[in-house]
Amino acid sequence: MKNYTVVAKDSFTVLGIGTELRSDYTDYAGITKEKADFWESIKQDGRLETLKAVATNNYIFAVNEAVNNKMMHYAGVMTEASVPEASRLIQFPKGEYLVVKGEAQTAEELSNKLTGIAFGQVLSEVKDVAYVGGPNATVEMGQQNGILFGEMWIPVVRK
Template identity: 80%
Template sequence: MKNYTLEEKDSFTVFGIGTELESDYTDSAGINKEKADFWAAVKQDGRLDTLKAIATNDYIFAVNEAVNNKMMHYAGVMTEAEASVTGETRVIQFPKGEYLVVKGEGKTADELSNKLTSIAFGQVLPEAKNFAYVGGPNATVEMGQRNGLVFGEMWIPVVKK
């Protein structure tokens, strides 16, 4: 069963509030806990609502990006504005080009993100013969809810091998 597609996307911009992930990149349990703690904080303190208020659509982005040799994680939205929020903010440019798209659903946004990340980086990319991820920002995109589940996609820019 093919659990992904390759899609051409126009460039787009995400405005995000970020945190540096301190766990080693191979420590998925540590990374997942840091991300869950970060999301709980931005939901509780209202920063996520501030982002949603300037969004051009209903998508919520969980962006991973290496910035200045730091592993960063952002809560973000597509927007043409910037919000005044506390924390490290960044305008994240996603390039025009081909993207690996993995679709899925989970009971929570965290479960969705963890599941899509595991499929993309644990299964699809290691087995890919025609394309590769060469860095740059990647994102889990929470697109909505249906039948009591959160659904969305993971978008990873790739190049042909």
């Protein structure tokens, strides 16, 4: 069974609050801890609620993007508004996206699971598309019967 699809998406923008990930890109445990600490921090100090208050939908984005040779991680929402806490407008290009669906008990588990499947399995298996960079995101889309569900969106190009 194929655990991904490739879909066309219009360009969209995510308003994000971000942090620089300082662990080496091969240090999965270090990156995971930095992301978890960041999410805990923005939940505790109210910045996540501030973002959610201006969102145009219920989606919560966990965005990864290389900016000026730095590995950045953002919490974000789709919105036309801005908030002082936000550090970046993240532009996702119009085009095709590799989409991996999943579900988990927590947002952190969902993000880690989708990222692991997408980058650890699917991208190495697909033959007709390739990820050539740009922002990618896990998208927490909702909850059903106490289980979170969402998707990983990775911009791709045809080989």
